[in-house]
Amino acid sequence: xxxxxxxxxxxxxxxxxxxxxxxxxxxxxxxxxxxxxxxxxxxxxxxxxxxxxxxxxxxxxxxxxxxxxxxxxxxxxxxxxxxxxxxxxxxxxxxxxxxxxxxxxxxxxxxxxxxxxxxxxxxxxxxxxxxxxxxxxxxxxxxxxxxxxxxxxxxxxxxxxxxxxxxxxxxxxxxxxxxxxxxxxxxxxxxxxxxxxxxxxxxxxxxxxxxxxxxxxxxxxxxxxxxxxxxxxxxxxxxxxxxxxxxxxxxxxxxxxxxxxxxxxxxxxxxxxxxxxxxxxxxxxxxxxxxxxxxxxxxxxxxxxxxxxxxxxxxxxxxxxxxxxxxxxxxxxxxxxxxxxxxxxxxxxxxxxxxxxxxxxxxxxxxxxxxxxxxxxxxxxxxxxxxxxxxxxxxxxxxxxxxxxxxxxxxxxxxxxxxxxxxxxxxxxxxxxxxxxxxxxxxxxxxxxxxxxxxxxxxxxxxxxxxxxxxxxxxxxxxxxxxxxxxxxxxxxxxxxxxxxxxxxxxxxxxxxxxxxxxxxxxxxxxxxxxxxxxxxxxxxxxxxxxxxxxxxxxxxxxxxxxxxxxxxxxxxxxxxxxxxxxxxxxxxxxxxxxxxxxxxxxxxxxxxxxxxxxxxxxxxxxxxxxxxxxxxxxxxxxxxxxxxxxxxxxxxxxxxxxxxxxxxxxxxxxxxxxxxxxxxxxxxxxxxxxxxxxxxxxxxxxxxxxxxxxxxxxxxxxxxxxxxxxxxxxxxxxxxxxx
Amino acid sequence: xxxxxxxxxxxxxxxxxxxxxxxxxxxxxxxxxxxxxxxxxxxxxxxxxxxxxxxxxxxxxxxxxxxxxxxxxxxxxxxxxxxxxxxxxxxxxxxxxxxxxxxxxxxxxxxxxxxxxxxxxxxxxxxxxxxxxxxxxxxxxxxxxxxxxxxxxxxxxxxxxxxxx
Numbered sequence: 001x002x003x004x005x006x007x008x009x010x011x012x013x014x015x016x017x018x019x020x021x022x023x024x025x026x027x028x029x030x031x032x033x034x035x036x037x038x039x040x041x042x043x044x045x046x047x048x049x050x051x052x053x054x055x056x057x058x059x060x061x062x063x064x065x066x067x068x069x070x071x072x073x074x075x076x077x078x079x080x081x082x083x084x085x086x087x088x089x090x091x092x093x094x095x096x097x098x099x100x101x102x103x104x105x106x107x108x109x110x111x112x113x114x115x116x117x118x119x120x121x122x123x124x125x126x127x128x129x130x131x132x133x134x135x136x137x138x139x140x141x142x143x144x145x146x147x148x149x150x151x152x153x154x155x156x157x158x159x160x161x162x163x164x165x166x167x168x169x170x171x172x173x174x175x176x177x178x179x180x181x182x183x184x185x186x187x188x189x190x191x192x193x194x195x196x197x198x199x200x201x202x203x204x205x206x207x208x209x210x211x212x213x214x215x216x217x218x219x220x221x222x223x224x225x226x227x228x229x230x231x232x233x234x235x236x237x238x239x240x241x242x243x244x245x246x247x248x249x250x251x252x253x254x255x256x257x258x259x260x261x262x263x264x265x266x267x268x269x270x271x272x273x274x275x276x277x278x279x280x281x282x283x284x285x286x287x288x289x290x291x292x293x294x295x296x297x298x299x300x301x302x303x304x305x306x307x308x309x310x311x312x313x314x315x316x317x318x319x320x321x322x323x324x325x326x327x328x329x330x331x332x333x334x335x336x337x338x339x340x341x342x343x344x345x346x347x348x349x350x351x352x353x354x355x356x357x358x359x360x361x362x363x364x365x366x367x368x369x370x371x372x373x374x375x376x377x378x379x380x381x382x383x384x385x386x387x388x389x390x391x392x393x394x395x396x397x398x399x400x401x402x403x404x405x406x407x408x409x410x411x412x413x414x415x416x417x418x419x420x421x422x423x424x425x426x427x428x429x430x431x432x433x434x435x436x437x438x439x440x441x442x443x444x445x446x447x448x449x450x451x452x453x454x455x456x457x458x459x460x461x462x463x464x465x466x467x468x469x470x471x472x473x474x475x476x477x478x479x480x481x482x483x484x485x486x487x488x489x490x491x492x493x494x495x496x497x498x499x500x501x502x503x504x505x506x507x508x509x510x511x512x513x514x515x516x517x518x519x520x521x522x523x524x525x526x527x528x529x530x531x532x533x534x535x536x537x538x539x540x541x542x543x544x545x546x547x548x549x550x551x552x553x554x555x556x557x558x559x560x561x562x563x564x565x566x567x568x569x570x571x572x573x574x575x576x577x578x579x580x581x582x583x584x585x586x587x588x589x590x591x592x593x594x595x596x597x598x599x600x601x602x603x604x605x606x607x608x609x610x611x612x613x614x615x616x617x618x619x620x621x622x623x624x625x626x627x628x629x630x631x632x633x634x635x636x637x638x639x640x641x642x643x644x645x646x647x648x649x650x651x652x653x654x655x656x657x658x659x660x661x662x663x664x665x666x667x668x669x670x671x672x673x674x675x676x677x678x679x680x681x682x683x684x685x686x687x688x689x690x691x692x693x694x695x696x697x698x699x700x701x702x703x704x705x706x707x708x709x710x711x712x713x714x715x716x717x718x719x720x721x722x723x724x725x726x727x728x729x730x731x732x733x734x735x736x737x738x739x740x
Numbered sequence: 741x742x743x744x745x746x747x748x749x750x751x752x753x754x755x756x757x758x759x760x761x762x763x764x765x766x767x768x769x770x771x772x773x774x775x776x777x778x779x780x781x782x783x784x785x786x787x788x789x790x791x792x793x794x795x796x797x798x799x800x801x802x803x804x805x806x807x808x809x810x811x812x813x814x815x816x817x818x819x820x821x822x823x824x825x826x827x828x829x830x831x832x833x834x835x836x837x838x839x840x841x842x843x844x845x846x847x848x849x850x851x852x853x854x855x856x857x858x859x860x861x862x863x864x865x866x867x868x869x870x871x872x873x874x875x876x877x878x879x880x881x882x883x884x885x886x887x888x889x890x891x892x893x894x895x896x897x898x899x900x901x902x903x904x905x
Contacts, residue, residue, distance in 0.1 A: 005774035076837030076873040096900035209833055209899045216838030217829040219773015219814035219823040223839060226772035234767075259756060262883065278755070280763035357787060358872050359778050360840040407839030408872050441778045562851025641897050645878070649836060658896070675782035675870060686876040 037105035052185035054143050056103075057087050057115040057136030064164050064178035066093045068137075069103050071115035072125040073379050074212065075409035076649075077704045078642035079125035081210045085638055086130055089204040090137030090195060093177060094164040098556050100211060105381035106400040121414040121532055122703020123605035126638055129701055131195075135471040138193040140184075147616055149182035198636055198697065207641040212405075224377040224404035225362045229434035232364070233262055235426050235598035236282035237437060239271035239447055242295040242668035243527050246270050249292045255285040264289065265429050267422050275426065279438055280443025284655075287482070298527040298668040305452060306526040306665065307349070313476030313522035314347065314457040320491070320523070322498035326516035327470075333518040336470035344555050346548055348458075348728045350540035352528055353451035353661040354670075354678060359407020360444040361419035364436045365427035368393055371503055372399045372424060377406035379414035391424035410653070411532035415484045445678060446670040449531025450663055452478035456544040461516075466556030468567075471514040473501070473545065476522040480530045481538070497521045498710065499537040500604045501545070504571075506699060508538060508604040511574030512549070512567040529667060534653055537710035538604035546600040546713035551726060560599055560717065561587050571607040573696065574601055577610040578632040585629035586614025595626060599719030600710040607701030608633040613687075613714035617722045625655065625715055630707055632691065635699035646703045647691040654711025655687075656680040659732045679733070743807050746771065747816025750807065757803035761795075762786045765813060773842045775812040777870070784869030787843040787850075788813050794850035794866075814842035816850060826850055828886035831893050832864045836873035844869050848883050857887050 023194035038383050049069075053059045059067040068087045074080035081101055108115045116132060117124075141161055148166040149156040151294050158169050164177040198205060215221035240246060250272050252264035260281035272291055313319075321328065327333045336713050337343055363376035365388075371390035381403045389396040394662040406413055425435040439447070454477030461470035477492035488494075490543075499508045501519045510519075533539075555565035562580050568575040575735070576600040591597060594616045601610035614627045630647050636641055660679035664671045672678040719737065720726050741752045744761075748771060753768045760779075765771040774797060775786030781796040788797045789812040790805060805811060817823050817902070821830075825848050828834075836843045844867070850856055851866040858866070863880055871879070881894045 075834075078836070201872070207896055209830075209897050212838075213830050213833055213835055214821065216841050217826045217845060219771070222772065223775075226766075228770070233797055278763060278767040280755075280759050280767065331750050356872060358870070359775070359784065406837060408837050410872070438776075441780075627886065641895060644895070645833070645875075648877050649874025652876060653872070656872075663848060674780050675778050676780060680799050680870055680872065681874075681876075682870070683867045683876040683879065685881075686874075689877060728817035 006466045029736070040242070045530060045588055046107045052182065054140035054181065054185055055136045055189060056111070057133055058091060058140040060144070060177045060181035062178045062558060063270050064094065064097050064176050066098045066164070066177070068098055068100050068251065069115065070100050071103060071108070071118050073118070073120040073381065075120065075379060075406035075413070077125065077646060078210055078639065079120070080212060081208065082638040082642060083133055084394050085204045085206070085208060086126070086134050087137035088200065089201055090134045090240050090417050091141045091179070092161045092163070093205050095208065097164060098211065102403050104402060105385040109385070109396065115708050118381040119383070119414065120409070122413055123704040123706065127606055127700035134195050135193060136550070137196055138476050142186040142190045142193055142262065143187045144177050144180055144433050146187055147180040151180065151183065170648060178361070193259070206639070208639055210642065221405065223359055223407045224364070225359055225699045226374060227364050227375055227404070227436065227439050228365065232434040232436055233275040233430065234277070234279035234282050235273045235275045235423070235435050235437040236279060236286045236440065237267060237273040237422060237443060238286050238291065239267070239443065240293050241446055242298055243291070243529060244298050245293050245295040245668070247272055247291060248294045251290040255289050258285045258288070261285050264302070265426055267425050271422065273426055273437070275430065275435060279436070283440055288627070293670060301527055301668040302666050303664045308347070309474045309524050310453065310455040311528070313524045314455055314474055315622065316476070316522045318522055319474060319520035320493045321518065321520045322493070323501055323504070323510065323519040324517060326514070327518055330518065330520065333470060333516065334471045336516045337459050337461045337472060340469050341464055342462045344462060344552060346458050346551055346728060347541055347719060348544045348547065349455040350453065350543065350730050351661070352453045352663040353533060353657055354445055354448040354663050354672070355410040355412035355533055356445070356678060356680065357406070357408030357410060360439040360441055362436065362438040363420050363423035364434055365423040366432070366434045367424060367427040367632065368431055370398060372427070373402070374420055374424065376420055377404045377413055378417065379406065379409045379411070384417050384420050387420045388424055391421040392428065394478055409535070410534040410539070412449060415532055418447070434525050434595055435495055441675070442673045445673050447531045448663070448670070449529050451533035451539070452480055452530040452537070453526065454478060454540055455527070456540070458544070458548045460552055462552070462556060466558055468514050468552060470516040473520070474517045474522065475520070477524050478530050480532060482523065482525055482532050484532070492523065492560065494521070494523065497537055507606055510545070511571035511603060513570050514567070527668070528670070535705045538602060538706065538709040539654070539657065539712070542600065542602040542709035543712045543716070546602065546710070547726070547728070549714055550598070550717040550720065564599065564601065573608045573633055576696070577601060577608045577694065580631040580694060581610035581612045581629050584631070584690065584692060585614070587612055587658055596718050596721035598714045598719070598721060600713035600717065602694045602709045603705065604706045604709060605702035607703060607706045608610065608701065609706045609710055611707070611710040611714040615715055615718040617737050618717060619739050621736050623719065623732065623737055625685070627688045627690070628711070628714065629690045630692065630710070631694060632703060632707065633694050633696050634701035634703050635695055635697060637693050638696040640693050643693050643703045644691040647707045648689045651689055651704065651708035651711050652681050652686060652688060654708035655685070655715065657711035658715060658730060662731050744802070744805060744811055745809065746811045748812060753802070755802055757801060759802050760798050760802070761788070761802045761805055762797040762802045765797065771813050771815050775839055775842060777840065782870070783840070784847055785843040787846040787869065789846060789850060792850070792853055794847050814846055817846065823849065825852070825884040826883065828882040831868050831885065831897070832878050832882045832895050833897055834875050834878040834882050836875055840869060840871045841875070844871065844879055848879070851883070852887055853889055857889055858883060
């Protein structure tokens with residue numbers, strides 16, 4: 001299986017086991033009082049038991065209800081609806097009868113991964129599963145039609161299906177899907193189905209309403225943190241604030257007599273948790289708990305010290321090449337630069353950032369010597385199951401994970417299931433009891449898996465005509481894979497570092513053509529754990545590249561659009577979205593008084609995106625982003641109104657990062673502990689967004705992330721146009737934009 | 741045993757006086773539509789109405805809410821999700837992950853009580869709730885739709901009941 005297992009956390013969980021025996025868990029006994037007890041809530045999967053499936057993806061009930069099974073997680077991005085549209089399209093069913101369910105990760109393993117990959121990240125939900133889910137719908141349709149034909153004793157070729165009704169052409173007889181579903185389920189699935197041409201789509205490609213909206217407007221929607229089980233205990237945790245530190249000791253007796261407190265337990269070797277009747281009781285108690293920490297080797301680490309290490313990497317010789325053309329080595333590039341009549345250089349930097357999902361990390365776990373079950377919001381049910389089994393010390397077949405709707409994911413809930421391991425570790429210490437672990441916001445802020453920290457140095461050689469002759473982009477800084485999946489580092493290279501900077505290809509290629517190009521990476525890994533953060537490395541790579549290209553245009557007195565167009569002649573899809581954003585954004589035309597424009601383009605997650613931002617900066621330095629025009633070519637557009645929602649949301653995420661997003665380290669720990677010190681974009685700061693979806697067909701790109709990357713550079717290039725100030729160190733909040 | 745008037749019903753609870761209203765609603769009364777986001781009145785996910793006024797329940801000690809005060813949560817805003825804001829939210833598919841949306845809708849409902857036809861500036865000032873998915877522009881459009889300032893939805897969305905497919 002492909003579940004990513006974090007080596008570092010696995011080590012901790014082994015120590016956890018020893019710790020829980022040796023430390024002597026402190027147990028108290030109080031009867032439960034006053035806590036609302038409810039029966040287990042209805043989980044997302046609507047039980048389809050009793051009705052045989054047609055394919056792994058489709059169940060049709062006698063009342064014509066269609067249940068589409070969705071393996072990828074829904075976290076707001078809308079792919080629950082989009083994937084259902086793709087299945088329903090090929091099934092030719094009545095869309096108003098469609099509902100969805102999540103098959104569990106345990107079922108997937110038991111059925112030889114019939115639902116494929118559960119990982120929901122990298123804007124992959126639709127682009128990487130569209131083919132097999134559409135096939136799942138098409139096969140089911142063929143079986144239903146065959147069953148109807150068998151019943152009428154006519155050839156299937158004389159029957160057609162539409163909106164869950166099968167019609168026999170010559171006789172006009174009809175039957176509904178629900179009436180033949182049981183017979184169809186007994187047939188051998190055909191292997192020769194042909195998928196529709198997207199131009200014939202009637203359900204996919206349409207601006208359909210999401211399937212999961214209503215309950216989110218009434219409070220009825222349950223999230224992981226809302227779950228309640230009979231006898232459940234609530235856990236609040238404090239993990240060592242310095243990454244890599246451990247618990248020396250704690251004085252459980254200091255909080256033992258507090259109301260509702262039932263247990264004070266060690267979690268691994270780095271955390272302590274209080275289990276109480278209510279979470280609020282647990283949180284108050286764990287805050288009052290005296291804990292002595294061993295902060296370990298990183299007790300004095302700081303962001304300033306990281307910055308020095310990264311800075312040294314900008315000129316180091318130990319870099320790994322990600323993309324080179326026209327030159328082969330660093331020495332070649334240095335020679336090309338030395339030969340250029342003019343050289344332009346700049347250094348940029350990008351800080352650590354927290355995902356800050358609105359719902360903090362949480363899981364319910366129940367452990368017995370025979371079985372361990374976990375209910376949790378996760379972007380990767382299979383990885384959550386692997387983490388559960390590992391922490392439970394049980395065979396994976398004796399474990400199960402029930403995926404819950406996520407209150408935000410953004411990459412935090414995918415690769416590393418540290419909170420699941422903690423919940424299981426606690427559940428193991430109180431066998432048979434449901435334990436709900438919920439992180440406080442403060443715990444969530446200081447125990448993230450942060451956007452990697454990097455710096456970037458550009459050196460460009462320019463000839464007398466303003467043409468770039470040599471282009472060196474050196475990235476120095478943190479590797480996500482080195483922390484999350486070190487087995488994927490080959491010959492010192494983390495390929496994800498070069499997102500958006502790769503040679504021509506289907507995933508994330510640089511569009512610009514330079515006669516001599518070298519992009520390399522000096523890996524420098526501070527102790528703060530990095531993670532996949534919505535947009536991942538495309539974010540800072542695009543920021544760096546698009547701002548520096550803008551610098552080159554201005555330095556050589558060329559129009560930033562014309563300059564880019566000249567460099568994109570061999571990248572027609574990159575060029576097309578750029579031209580569209582520029583045209584609709586009014587580039588080259590007069591802007592409202594005091595308003596200035598900036599451009600950016602990139603390719604990532606299989607899609608091509610560009611933006612034209614309009615900003616103004618007041619005399620006292622207040623930046624206002626008025627409007628952004630964004631163009632996206634995702635190949636195919638499965639639900640355009642949800643793509644628009646993703647593009648708008650991408651600007652909120654990207655502008656939050658650009659303007660405010662920064663987690664700083666002092667004394668080995670993250671300083672920002674809540675939204676009052678970790679600002680994010682507010683409604684009043686949100687610009688108008690105009691989204692142009694221009695699917696050119698022939699490929700499938702993602703839409704949840706790529707646009708984030710153009711938010712910052714489009715705005716910063718507009719800020720330069722407005723003020724002449726070039727911001728090279730993010731975030732913007734650390735700079736004054738006041739007129740001198 | 742102390743009690744609260746929540747969504748028109750008197751409810752007993754058993755909690756320390758300094759327990760925030762949020763946790764009494766969620767953990768004792770089973771009203772989980774009101775969310776925990778920050779605990780320091782920054783994000784607004786916990787917004788409820790007390791006597792009609794927007795209140796961030798994560799910092800409001802339950803003991804300061806007397807039985808004579810009327811607490812309304814998202815579950816009690818309108819029967820069956822029939823509030824104009826809830827309808828507008830559905831019409832425009834506002835929520836993404838949805839976690840902050842109870843608080844958003846409650847904050848917007850408080851705004852409409854003060855300003856039945858709010859300007860963009862009033863919306864800017866009143867809607868300080870945080871959304872990380874980035875629903876802000878649809879939130880604004882839905883408030884305008886619910887307040888009757890626009891006749892038709894600004895965003896073309898096909899709902900099953902008027903599906904042409």
